[in-house]
Amino acid sequence: MSRQVHRIGAVLPLVAGMMTTPASDADHPAALARLLADVSAEYAKLEPQSIRPAEGFIRYDYLVPAGYYGEMWDWDGFFIGCHLANQSAAKAKYLKFWVLNFTAAIDSEGYVAGCITTKGPRPLMGSFAMKPFLAQGAVIAAQRLGDYEWVRPIWERLQKVVSYREKTQYDPKWGLFFWENAMQSGADNNVALTNDPRERSSILAADVCTFQLREYLAMAVLAGRLGDRAWRDAYLERAEKLRDAMVRHMWFEADSMFFNIRRADGKPVRRISYSNFVPLLEDVIPPSAAREMIQRYLLNERHMLGKYGIRSLSRQDKEYNNRSIIEPYSNWQGPVWINANYLHYIALKRYGFDRQASQLAETLGRVVLADIAQWKSMHENYHPETGKGVAPTPELSPDHKFAGFVGWNLLVQDMLECEVDGRCEFLQIPGKDVPDNRAEALPEAGGSD
DSSP, X not given: OOOXXXXXXXXXXXXXXXXXXXXXXXXXXXXXXXXXXXXXXXXXXXXXXXXXXXXXXXXXXXXXXBTTBOSEEHHHHHHHHHHHHHHOTGGGXXXXXXXXXXXXXXXXXXXXXXXXXXXXXXXXXXXXXXXXXXXXHHHHHHHHHTOOGGGGGGHHHHHHHHHHHHHHSEETTTTEEBOSSHHHHSSTTOTTSOOOGGGTTOEEOHHXXXXXXXXXXXXXHHHHHTTOHHHHHHHHHHHHHHHHHHHHHHEEGGGTEEOEEETTTOOEEOOOBGGGGGGGGTTOSOHHHHHHHIIIIITOTTTTEETTEEOSBOTTSTTOOOOOOOSSOOOOSXXXXXXXXXXXXXXXXXXXXXXHHHHHHHHHHHHHHHHHHHHSSOOSEEOTTTOOEEEXXXXXXXXXXXXXXXXXXXXXXXXXXXXXXXXXOOSOOOOSOOOSSSOOOOOOSOOOO
16 A cells, blocks of 8 residues: 555535535635644644643653643653654654653553653553553654664663563453553543443453554564664564454454454444544555445544544444543543544545545634634534534633643644645654664555555
């Protein structure tokens, strides 16, 4: 499959009554450029809220969602750091710092908490090991900085993290990975998982398998750059085995869908949420199958596609809702999440749905601008049918004052930059052909076979 990015073409509405009304073919690129300029101007004011100076246990400047959240979180920091790295090589240092701050918290076994505070690691709901993003962050930061040598002192720690996950979240019977619970996944109440303590670690999950697949690929890149051919080949082999296991056990061809499966019997968890589509970040299934999945579900109003973005749960699910929740967990049972829509956007570009990707970027751009105009900040998620912010509300915020949110919502700028400027370097990790200790061009996400 070619990974060349498709350039923006004429934009057509995705669904009837969608927020944005397409301009003429001739005017639309200019309209998108104006939208990008407006979003960039507002984000220039908000972005600094997500960067904090080193303090206490945290030795380097660190990344936070801001507003309601002041801690350093695993995938929040990863996405914020990737955004900053995409803005300039100089800002890639923050993604490097995110890697260094988390590796400093790795214990002797390879465990690292998914949340770090200035007072130290903050375990949640048991061990709550961080999500598999460290190696990916290291590769993206190193590539942008043009320097891999800073990884050498932490290489063994990164390997310990991989080994720890293999010991604690891998089922050799299936060759697949599992979350301990939905909270650990970051999609706090994802119905394709569970927070029932009686069913802890019971579900093999498509999202964690994809993230770990990408970690193996990233570890292979790092090993090659550090001159370790044996480990490079070992991680590539593990990536291929995991990819094969995902197809064998999680891909249900008759449904054109990835489903999580139960460890006990391999039966599918037939719920369609954001996480079912995460494997589309990689070439796990043939492009034709991926396109069928996207058309059948992701771009289907009856399932995932809302007027103001892509939902976090199928509208057909019995638990679909858009309630404002932030404690004890955030709501992933309906609302539009920018980070999830960013991953969906990458999938749309990868498999040739350029017009729909452009429309999604434009719609999200207008959603966040309206939010900022009203609240001088943003919400962490949005109602798919109204475009209004869902959480946090003033009532759910400290002192009943709207706390706001910044964090990974900054990714809207990256999507618009892809449409306007052709800057589409999304979470790029090299594939199998990883050269030893010499420069290589990272393949671009997007395109068609």
